[in-house]
Amino acid sequence: xxxxxxxxxxxxxxxxxxxxxxxxxxxxxxxxxxxxxxxxxxxxxxxxxxxxxxxxxxxxxxxxxxxxxxxxxxxxx
Numbered sequence: 001x002x003x004x005x006x007x008x009x010x011x012x013x014x015x016x017x018x019x020x021x022x023x024x025x026x027x028x029x030x031x032x033x034x035x036x037x038x039x040x041x042x043x044x045x046x047x048x049x050x051x052x053x054x055x056x057x058x059x060x061x062x063x064x065x066x067x068x069x070x071x072x073x074x075x076x077x
Contacts, residue, residue: 012043018052
């Protein structure tokens with residue numbers, strides 16, 4: 001028996017068709033469903049499914065040296 005079946009009729013299962021843990025921010029589909037539930041207590045539609053996101057790995061040598069959205073570590077403070 002799955003977790004939704006054990007909880008009962010008020011449970012909903014949101015299926016992410018990819019792999020891994022922590023799917024909240026994988027794509028708008030999962031993020032929006034989670035946020036609507038947390039903010040408005042609105043359940044996702046029965047049988048809701050979110051397609052997988054496939055990432056490509058960027059070699060470290062091709063990444064920018066500094067990202068503007070992440071502060072550089074402070075030293076000697």
